[in-house]
Every structure is written in C-alpha cells, then in structure tokens.
Amino acid sequence: MPLDLDTTATQIDRMAVHIAGRRDDREAALRAAVAVLEALDKDTYEERRAAFAESQNRATVRFLQDPVSSFAPTAIPTDLTVAAIDGSHIDIDRHLAARCFLINIGVCKLTYGAAPDADLRSAPRLYASDDELVIRDDIGERSERIDGTILGALRHVEELSAAADVLEALPGDRPAVMLVDGPMTVAGLGGRVFPDFVLRALVTEGFAGAMERFRLVSANWLAAEGRTLAVAGYTSLPGHDEVVRALSLALPDEHPHQAESATDSVLDREVFGRLLPPGHRSALFASTGHPLESYQQGHTTVNFYLNTGDEIGRVELPAWAADEPGAVDLLHATLLDQCRRGGGYPTVLIEAHEQAVVNGRDRRTFVELVESALADRGVATRTSEKNISKTVRRI
Amino acid sequence: MTTPNGPSSPTDGRVGEVVRASTTEFETGCYELYQSPPLGALVVCGEETPIFGVVADSLTESMDPTRPPAPRGAGMASEREVYDDNPQLSRLLSTRFTSLAVGHMSGSDIRWRLAPNPARILSFVRICDDDETRDFSAEVGFLPRLLDARVGSPDEFVAAYLRRCAAVHSDPESFVIRAGKEMAGMLPGQLRRVSAILRTATS
Numbered sequence: 138m139p140l141d142l143d144t145t146a147t148q149i150d151r152m153a154v155h156i157a158g159r160r161d162d163r164e165a166a167l168r169a170a171v172a173v174l175e176a177l178d179k180d181t182y183e184e185r186r187a188a189f190a191e192s193q194n195r196a197t198v199r200f201l202q203d204p205v206s207s208f209a210p211t212a213i214p215t216d217l218t219v220a221a222i223d224g225s226h227i228d229i230d231r232h233l234a235a236r237c238f239l240i241n242i243g244v245c246k247l248t249y250g251a252a253p254d255a256d257l258r259s260a261p262r263l264y265a266s267d268d269e270l271v272i273r274d275d276i277g278e279r280s281e282r283i284d285g286t287i288l289g290a291l292r293h294v295e296e297l298s299a300a301a302d303v304l305e306a307l308p309g310d311r312p313a314v315m316l317v318d319g320p321m322t323v324a325g326l327g328g329r330v331f332p333d334f335v336l337r338a339l340v341t342e343g344f345a346g347a348m349e350r351f352r353l354v355s356a357n358w359l360a361a362e363g364r365t366l367a368v369a370g371y372t373s374l375p376g377h378d379e380v381v382r383a384l385s386l387a388l389p390d391e392h393p394h395q396a397e398s399a400t401d402s403v404l405d406r407e408v409f410g411r412l413l414p415p416g417h418r419s420a421l422f423a424s425t426g427h428p429l430e431s432y433q434q435g436h437t438t439v440n441f442y443l444n445t446g447d448e449i450g451r452v453e454l455p456a457w458a459a460d461e462p463g464a465v466d467l468l469h470a471t472l473l474d475q476c477r478r479g480g481g482y483p484t485v486l487i488e489a490h491e492q493a494v495v496n497g498r499d500r501r502t503f504v505e506l507v508e509s510a511l512a513d514r515g516v517a518t519r520t521s522e523k524n525i526s527k528t529v530r531r532i
Numbered sequence: 533m534t535t536p537n538g539p540s541s542p543t544d545g546r547v548g549e550v551v552r553a554s555t556t557e558f559e560t561g562c563y564e565l566y567q568s569p570p571l572g573a574l575v576v577c578g579e580e581t582p583i584f585g586v587v588a589d590s591l592t593e594s595m596d597p598t599r600p601p602a603p604r605g606a607g608m609a610s611e612r613e614v615y616d617d618n619p620q621l622s623r624l625l626s627t628r629f630t631s632l633a634v635g636h637m638s639g640s641d642i643r644w645r646l647a648p649n650p651a652r653i654l655s656f657v658r659i660c661d662d663d664e665t666r667d668f669s670a671e672v673g674f675l676p677r678l679l680d681a682r683v684g685s686p687d688e689f690v691a692a693y694l695r696r697c698a699a700v701h702s703d704p705e706s707f708v709i710r711a712g713k714e715m716a717g718m719l720p721g722q723l724r725r726v727s728a729i730l731r732t733a734t735s
Binding site for chain 2: 245247249488
C-alpha cells in the first residue's frame with residue numbers, strides 16, 4: 138500500500154500547530170540570547186570559559202575578537218582564482234553482488250580577471266579490494282569496515298586531499314580561495330567511539346595531512362610572492378548552536394542549566410541574523426576542547442558567521458589562516474561575491490557539487506555495470522531476494 | 533581536389549567531432565562555444581571515408597537539460613562582461629550543429645551522393661577550404677533533396693550554401709545562374725521558390 142497521505146497530513150498539521158504555538162517562546166529565547174551576547178564581556182567570559190573547560194573537560198567557544206563586533210567586507214581582487222571541491226559517494230550495498238563503494242570528487246576552478254577561465258571535472262574512484270574496504274591498525278591485527286559514518290568521513294578526507302592537489306597545482310600568480318562544502322573538520326566521528334587506529338587514519342593522516350599541505354602552499358605563496366591563499370569550509374543554513382550554548386558561561390549568577398534552558402533551541406544563525414548587517418561577518422571564534430583535537434596535530438580551525446544578504450552562512454578556516462595577513466578579508470569578500478553570483482550560494486560550490494553529484498540514474502547504471510562486468514567474467518551474481526522483490530513488483 | 537585532412541595541418545579548420553550520425557545527416561559537438569561554422573558552410577568529417585555535409589542548423593544550449601540558463605547580466609555594460617564574470621558558462625553550455633550529408637570521397641574522387649555508411653561517432657569535423665568548396669560545388673544535383681530536409685530552414689541554408697560557393701568561384705554570377713537553372717529543372721512547379729532562394733543567395 139502507498140503512504141496513507143490522509144493520516145500523514147493530519148499528523149503534519151498537528152506538528153505545524155505545535156510549531157506555530159511555540160513561536161512566541163522562540164522569539165523570547167532568541168531575544169534573550171542576543172541580549173546576553175551583546176552584554177558579554179570578552180575578558181570575563183574568557184576567564185570563566187577557561188575554568189569551565191578545565192573543570193568540566195568539555196568543548197567550549199573561545200572568541201578571538203569582540204563577540205558582538207561585525208566586520209564589513211573589503212574589496213575583492215580583480216585577478217583571483219576561486220576553487221571548490223565537493224564529493225558524493227555510493228555506499229556499500231549489501232544487496233549488490235560485489236562488496237564495493239565509490240567516491241566521486243567534483244572539482245570547480247574559476248579564474249576571474251584578465252583571462253577568465255573555468256575548469257570543471259570529476260574523478261570517480263572505486264574501492265573494491267580487501268585493503269580498500271577496511272581501515273587496519275599498524276600491525277594488521279584489527280580492522281574496521283569502511284561504510285556508513287566512516288565512509289562519510291573518508292569521503293571528506295578525500296575531498297580535502299583533492300583540494301590540496303588543486304592548490305599545489307595552482308601557479309600562485311594571483312590570490313586564491315579554496316572552498317569545501319560544509320565544515321573543514323571531519324564531521325560525524327564525534328558521536329560514536331571509534332578505535333584509535335581509525336581516528337589516526339582519518340583525522341591525523343587524512344584531515345591533518347591535508348591541512349598541513351594547505352599550510353605549506355599558503356606559506357610558500359606568502360614567502361615567494363606575497364600572494365594570499367584562503368581555504369575554508371562553507372556551510373549554508375548551519376544548524377550549529379555552539380555560540381548560543383556558550384552564553385551560559387556569561388551568566389555566572391544563574392545556574393548554567395537555567396541559562397541553557399532560556400535559550401533552548403535557538404541556533405547561532407538566528408542570533409547572528411539579528412546582529413550582522415548584510416555583507417558583514419561576525420567575530421572569529423574557535424571551538425576548543427573537541428574530543429578529536431588530540432588527533433589533529435595542532436591543526437585546529439576557527440569560524441565566523443557571514444550574512445550573505447540571503448542567509449547566515451558558517452565559515453570554518455584553519456586557525457593559522459586567521460593570522461595570515463588578508464586571508465580572512467579575502468575569504469569574506471570572495472564568499473560574498475560568490476554568493477551574489479550564485480543567487481545566494483557560492484557559484485563555485487554549486488558547480489563543484491554538479492560535478493560530484495551521483496544521481497539516481499547514475500546509481501542504477503553503476504549497479505548494472507557491476508553486475509554486467511561480473512557476468513562477463515563468468516562470476517555468478519546473486520542479489521538478495523528482498524532486492525529482487527523490489528525490482529520485480531507483483532501481486 | 534584537395535584531399536580532406538591532406539596537405540595542411542591535421543587540425544586546420546577543425547571545429548568539433550561528430551556526436552550523432554545517420555546516413556543522411558550528422559551532428560557535431562563544437563570544441564568551442566559559439567564556434568559553429570556559418571549556415572550553409574560545406575564541412576567534411578571522417579578519415580577513411582570523408583563525408584561532406586552542408587551546415588543546416590546550429591544550436592547552443594545548456595549541457596544539462598535540467599539546468600536551463602538564467603539571466604545574469606542585469607547591470608552589466610556588455611554581453612562580454614557577463615561571460616567574463618561567469619567563466620563557468622563556457623563549460624556548461626555547448627554548441628552543436630547539424631550538417632546534411634551531401635556526398636563523400638571514394639578514393640580521390642568526389643561522389644555527390646550519400647555515403648554507404650553514416651559518419652563514425654567522434655569523427656573530426658572541419659570546414660572545407662575554398663578549393664574543396666569550389667570542387668564540391670561543381671555539382672548541385674543534390675540541392676532538391678536538401679530542400680526537403682526537416683532540419684532548420686531549408687530555403688535559407690540552401691541559399692547560404694549557394695552564396696558561399698559563389699564566393700569561391702571566379703565568376704560567382706555564372707555559378708548562381710547555373711545552379712538556379714539546374715534547381716528549376718529538378719523542381720517543376722516551384723519556380724517562385726527557386727527564384728526566392730536565388731534572390732536570397734545573391735542579396
């Protein structure tokens with residue numbers, strides 16, 4: 138039977154009534170959060186944050202600039218390279234005859250200025266051998282299958298590695314900005330306990346390895362020509378609430394849980410939507426004390442929120458880049474320009490996504506290719522009866 | 533007759549490659565955006581059995597049919613600025629053109645009739661030079677077939693073909709008159725149409 142839309146619609150309607158009923162509460166919470174942030178004293182907050190982080194061993198937000206400050210964009214260079222990487226994957230399908238997965242990396246490189254140019258391409262890679270399907274420890278005693286969350290993290294690492302490849306190949310004759318979709322840090326590994334060798338492979342070798350390559354390219358450019366390179370992850374409609382949660386530390390006389398309750402369900406983007414004029418960025422801040430930090434080889438990141446004029450986006454960049462002259466300004470101005478060109482979302486990320494995306498038809502073709510390649514070589518392909526029942530529907 | 537792809541550089545005049553082919557026509561994907569040959573140009577494709585075609589229609593569109601182009605030039609001073617400001621456009625749009633097959637090479641001889649087989653996919657396509665155009669336009673007996681084509685605007689591309697051929701003949705007027713007489717003889721009852729085509733060809 139198809140989905141019972143009558144029943145579903147009734148439930149959706151109840152949900153909408155509930156959400157609408159909470160509108161006033163949410164508005165009050167948002168105003169409270171904005172008021173706390175506006176009244177926050179950076180030095181006092183930092184003292185409490187440091188003490189809290191040490192006593193509670195929890196991640197906290199450290200503001201690198203006055204938390205309520207906002208920064209107007211600077212001019213964008215005429216000659217500029219803007220590149221982006223995005224990735225997509227076909228996860229392991231246990232109904233498929235062969236155990237394998239595929240990662241497709243999309244690259245977009247746009248050159249603006251005297252000689253406008255574009256480079257759009259994608260690079261698919263099939264992982265199918267025994268060694269490619271697991272992460273092993275150093276002595277080969279233990280292994281972890283690559284699928285689900287680990288595959289998502291591996292894809293992110295491959296995206297960062299591809300970004301480093303692109304940057305290393307740039308001539309360095311003009312400033313450049315490299316963007317990745319979403320956060321820079323490896324997401325998704327914090328919610329579950331993974332073996333140490335998995336975190337070392339993905340975070341230390343993968344993430345930190347790519348970050349070190351970024352740093353070297355940037356340092357070489359600065360040393361040789363004084364060119365600026367900015368690398369960042371850009372998140373549209375971010376669902377983060379780390380700044381809002383940090384506000385509880387700004388209210389020492391109140392029980393932290395009460396403060397958290399007062400701003401419950403408020404998101405950072407809502408707060409900065411009230412504070413940032415269009416085109417402005419927020420103060421830089423860092424999330425410190427994250428469980429994976431010890432694997433990052435010192436390659437931490439800092440963040441800012443950006444009012445693109447259409448939404449509040451979140452930008453995450455390497456901590457070292459925040460100290461390099463002009464890097465944050467270049468990133469800020471370029472992101473605004475890219476969002477303008479892209480109708481609210483960076484053009485370069487749109488095109489990288491278009492290169493990377495694996496649509497439903499591609500996925501069906503992939504399955505057919507696998508089965509036909511195996512059949513050509515006399516390998517019997519057996520899919521699950523469940524999968525057959527989905528393909529051959531009957532009554 | 534200059535042998536196709538013969539004496540000059542192998543890439544001279546090459547504009548693209550065949551992406552769809554039948555016995556009667558072939559479609560070419562251009563290497564560069566908007567760089568299709570002019571309407572009515574004589575082109576040739578393939579190496580083993582070069583096939584001649586007359587450009588009958590050309591098209592530029594989004595490579596991805598689910599992503600139609602959207603206006604981007606509001607506030608810009610020139611169309612050039614739109615493309616400079618959006619360099620990705622040159623990689624997201626494609627230009628293709630359709631040529632009607634009008635003859636082929638058999639050894640070193642021109643045959644003014646359809647080739648036994650269609651052009652191969654990804655055959656190189658180039659614009660014929662003046663010598664090739666002059667040699668091929670020695671015959672115009674295939675023109676009535678072009679006028680029946682269901683591609684583009686047949687009267688317009690036939691007129692454009694005649695105009696381009698006339699330009700490489702030493703006596704352009706004589707060429708057009710001869711072509712007109714032959715066409716009139718092969719299209720009984722369509723004298724007005726032939727006259728209109730000739731007027732367009734010489735205007």
